[in-house]
Amino acid sequence: MSDEKSDLIAAYFKKETFEKGTLLIQEGKTSRKSYFLESGIIRCYIIYLSGNEVTTRFFSAPDFLNDYLSFFNRTPSEENYELITDCVLYSINYENVQHCFHTIPEFREWGRMLLTLNYVHANKRMISFHKETAQE
Numbered sequence: 001m002s003d004e005k006s007d008l009i010a011a012y013f014k015k016e017t018f019e020k021g022t023l024l025i026q027e028g029k030t031s032r033k034s035y036f037l038e039s040g041i042i043r044c045y046i047i048y049l050s051g052n053e054v055t056t057r058f059f060s061a062p063d064f065l066n067d068y069l070s071f072f073n074r075t076p077s078e079e080n081y082e083l084i085t086d087c088v089l090y091s092i093n094y095e096n097v098q099h100c101f102h103t104i105p106e107f108r109e110w111g112r113m114l115l116t117l118n119y120v121h122a123n124k125r126m127i128s129f130h131k132e133t134a135q136e
Contacts, residue, residue, distance in 0.1 A: 001106045009107055012100060013090040018083050031070035031092040037061045040087030045080050061087075063131035065113055 013036065016022065025031045037059055040106065044057040044065075051124075056079065059065045070077040071094060099108040 005104065005106050009100060009104060012096040013092050016089050016091055018087050018089065020083055020086050021057060022083045022087075023080055024083060024087075024089075024133075025067050025070070025077050025079065027078060027080050028076050030074055031067040031077050033093050034066040034071060034097055035064065035092075036090040037063045037065060038088040040083060040085045040089075043082050043084050045082065046078065068115070068118060073103065 015038075024035070027047065039061045041061075042059040042065060043055055044059070045053045045055045048054045058083075066079065067077045067079055067081070069075065074094070097111075102108075102113055
């Protein structure tokens, strides 16, 4: 990708800093931003029926993260994304993501790759629930 295109895409992202313990995405609220994690660690978890927290994933820099179901379907999240360290992130809102998808082919291809990788991760995890024991 050219520097010009990279600069164009970067202009849509806003640098944000958050403190440890912040709930970046909260169950019951719609995810309005997608993030690039520049530094720090984030834990994704659900509240199980018993009331216990169950960790579903960790994110460490550098990584892209979002509750894609909530973000793209504009529906409340079923997960919580909690910062377990102070974090520096770059965020982009839904409207700008859609604008970039429609106007910047390189962004569209990157988005397709990212969604595919997330689908593969989710599908492998689902299959492992049926084929592996908890110890594996």
